[in-house]
Amino acid sequence: MAALPEPPPASRMPAPAAFIEASGLVKRLGGLTVLDGTSISLRVGETLAVLGRSGDGKSVLLKHLAGLMTPDAGSVRIDGEEIVGVDERRLGPVRRKFGLLFQNGALFDSFNVEENVAFPLVEQGLRPREEVRKRVRAALEGVGMIDHLLKMPIHLSGGQRKRVALARAIITQPRCLLYDEPTAGLDPIATANIDRLIRGFQQSHQVTSLVITHDLKSVERIADRVAFLRAGHIHYVGTPDAFFGSDDPILRQFLDGRADDIEAR
């Protein structure tokens, strides 16, 4: 029997093909099973759009992938590292590998736009202050918010808040970005602008992205793959073309926007 080859040293180990690998996630909230054995994989460099009906657990899934919620069962590996059961304080370095864009931006109320975007750099101890300011200005320039430097979040529109939140998410140049409904509640033009920023950043930095969305036009514009979450399971994973052309009755109802058959429910 031939001897097994020696494993390569840690520094020469190939990077895992999946940046995020979640398997068998189970989460019960308030007596409801929101995630019921959900498994999903986010490949390095791709943009995966996760769709599903409201209340089917998309945001809960995203919070599990980011380590912000702990599953009742299952595993989440980020860049090959298991994060379930790891102490919150030890998650810091893992979390710095990705940026997270929250549904409502989650900008800090007490900081102005410039301070919000500078926050990750300041917390990571970047000095001097001039360097921080330069990078903040470049990030805000990139999302078209340079003229709003001193505004407080309360004085921004929904789209502007998301653009500032995007600048905050990308300023540390993370390897992965997680977006929670980045275009929800925006007009079509603001939606297109956000989509262009997401696609642009993905192409310029080869960043791995996962986008939770309801917006089918956004999926067409930004996604490499599509996953459809239903009742706590991943019901479908495939390319956008196959997704839009699918004759699966559940996907068709979602794609055609047909109302539920109330009598059948």
Add this chain to the structure above:
Amino acid sequence: MEGLIRNFGRWLLDRLAYLGQLAGLVNEIRISMLRGRWRPRLLGEQLVATGFGSQLVVIITGAFVGAVFGFQIYAKFKGYALESATGAMVSVAMCRELGPVVTALMVAGRVGSSMAAEIGTMKVTEQIDALRALGVHPVDYLVTPRLLAMMVSMPLLIAESIAFGILLSYLVVVGGFGVPVAYYRNHTLASTNMEDVSIGMIKGFVFGILIVIISCHQGLHAKNGAVGVGRSTTEAMVVSALWVLIVNFFLSLLLNIVFPYGSAA
């Protein structure tokens, strides 16, 4: 009967869970103080908000509690021709009980509720999740600076409250009712010693810690939007006030063992 037992059991479990959460928070604060990053700017902001900002309220409260207490003691003691001992009574009572308790109740109302409201709003608007996603531990950033600021501010606020209570009582009793200055002052100085002052400071220090832990815990566990934040704010104030009054009793017994009456005479 069965329902009664079940309800009592549920109530008891809820209380135990609450105490468990408080113990968990205390442990996180301990870790944060030992290993967390120090943030002088945040500490400075909290010193201003907690200590400097509370001065007027605390001075007015302490002054009028001292004045009314002085008046009542004078009115009663006059019947026994002991009115010159009023200063001694006011001074010892302000140092040992009234100053620390009244100040703590005012600080619980002003600062504790504000902490719960601010942190609670951050919780329900996902700003705390944003902190965690950026690799910043919420206890390090939100709780520890507030606790340190309170530990510094509270003894100073209590000292102010005591001083103004004694001063206004002096003005009322000596200035208003003509008790001889020399008798009043001599009795006050002879009856009040460093132990009395130390008791006030120690109590203030303990009450400050209680208020911050209870209020921050309420904020960190806020849920259900604006209604939940309102509830947390009220609970922070009520629970802090109750704990201050209950702990004050046991602390008085304990400190009376450490600093018995007449030990320094």
